Amino acid sequence: MVLSHVMVLLLALAAMAAISALIEVWLGLDDIEGDVVLQIGLLFGLAAAFPASVALSRFLLRPLDRVRAATRRLAEGHYDDILELPSEPGLAALVEDVNTLAAALADTQRRRARLISEVAHEMRTPITLLRGQIEGVADGIFIPDEAMFASLADDLHRLQRLAGDLSSLSRSEEAAFDLHRKPTDVATLARATAERLRPQYDDQTVALAVDAGTPVVAFCDPDRVTQVLVNLLGNALAACDSHGHVALSVHTEPSPGHHVIVRVMDDGTGIAEHDLERIFHRFERLEHPGRPAAAGGSGIGLTIARGIARAHGGDITAESAGLGKGATFTLRLPQEPAPEGGMSQDPADSIDPPAPERR
Template sequence: MSTAPWWNSLRARLVLSHLVVALASGLVTVLVVRLVAVRRWDTMSGGQRGNRPGTGGAGASFRTQFVDSVDQAVLAGVVVGLLAAAALGVVAARRTARPLEQLRTATDQLALGRYAVHVPTPSTTELAALADDVRRLAERLERTETRRARLIGEVAHEMRTPLTVTRGYAEAMLDGVLPADDSVLQKVVDQTRRLERLAEDLSSLSQAEEGRLPVRPVPADLVETVQEAVDAVQERGLGRGVRLRVEAPATVPLEHDPDRVAQVVTNLLTNAVRASSPGDEVLVKVVPQAGDVCVEVVDSGVGLLPGEETAVFERFYRRPRGSAIGDPSGQNGDGDGDGLGGSGIGLTIARALARAHGGDLVASSDGPGRGARFVMRLPTRRSSGPAAG
């Protein structure tokens, strides 16, 4: 770390600035007083600098003494002014530099990961605003670190189950407890695929949070895209006794990424089917509106708890255990691996994909046991560079 010259410090510069101002003021005062005083003396003495008639050399002597007295008085005033300026500069430098040093100490603590550091509020308006910015930075860093730690724990939890199952089957086959036949090996393959889907979803989540999810919009029929997603989930719905129905115009031309939009709709339909009971119906609506098109997925299943309208889009969200409204695994694409992989981040990625198209994905519900409605809004005209995530 290089050491800067002493005169580059804020304290030194504040003191020097006071001294420079005082010295400049003193010099100006000397010049003005000399000019005014001497000219006044000459005027009062009849405009003669030399001896007046009848006075001998007294006039010149008095003038010299007067000028010397003025010079001494002004010089003393300048010296006193410089000393006072230096003292005031030291006080001002200390009062200004101390809050900055406190803020620097606080930022050093933030760099070490100590986000609960106390940030004092200086009396100066600008420094107080800077202190507020540092406090907001600390809060955001703390939230980010908390989310990072939580994500690591959640990913470890998600990976633990398939890894444990895979190891259990492998050890059982090695010990001869289970035969190494196709059925057992298929279970191992299924758990391996689950890990692969988790890795892919985590990659998509990372891209979503960085705002770089790949979306390649092309002119296409949105109704056809939605219908393909419905067809992909239709068999699963029939297997659970849930009917899927589509309400849409004959065609809705829209510039979008068919694969990504179908991915979102598939995830919503999978969650809706899982949340429904045998005999229920899941309705998919394509509704053109002024400036955008809405794709709605409506079910009459377990519904959402108060506050879940936004919580379900959080990564690895889990419905609180003990809730009496159905399977807690029916949220955020979690469960048996449909939709976006069953990793607990399905709706997180789905909303990021909707936003990457310049739209959004929102949820609503009339309450527990009264179904849920997920609405994906897609603009008819894409803005340049929409952010994802």
């Protein structure tokens, strides 16, 4: 832009100088008429500068016009346009950002389409079963006994859990947490949650070790933290084969800030390095060759868990040495009171053990 201004200025000065020299030579004007020569030269200089500035402006604005056209197409839902990078560094950075935005929106669109498919699939099975069972009872095919009502209750529970997960996901992405914080011994929560899930570990012959003997107090919402622990322990169980091992530990970390650290370590399937962040995206469920995918998971448990942690002013991170080498999930919660904000407790939001979906 600066160079274009300089070029127009130089062109105007050159035109003024050339016209002034020609007038003096052709007409033989003396010094007294120099003002007239200067005025005429100025007019010719302006006349030369105007078309030059228009041409340069169009040249400079052409990449911006392409960017504007691309953003309009993005607004219309066309995310497959990739702009060529111009030679000018500033414009190239802008075009690169627009291309990045288009790729992100395209990925969001794919996730939204998969969301509809996943929700429809999750709801179709229990609704079909409920309809068939109710129609069977109405036609006298099925006997309305205790087993029938238990089956109906299970299908209703699946629908309720899915509705609760979707409600929690919506609030998480809107950062609409309204947590009921109070001083809570996280070590006690961890032990209680581990004992709650221990029968599932025993059924799959997976060892669960708990290192949470020392009281560790944090200012948090105990129900929501329990929800996070259930998700992490459920995922660790799903990742392990028979005779696997899972370790749950709780301790404090004085530096860089006073935090409660909860770690869930397993020796299961592990996570590839490029998936360590992707697993926290909604509706992401990792698949491993030769290993059946976990059934019933909605793929949003870790998304909700991280949202809860961040609403407390903490976070959840994942580490893994690679596929087949286990994984470690770390929950950090500040011990000091954090600013209020977030998700209110909704009756539909369940903290029942979810079907794991990490792997």
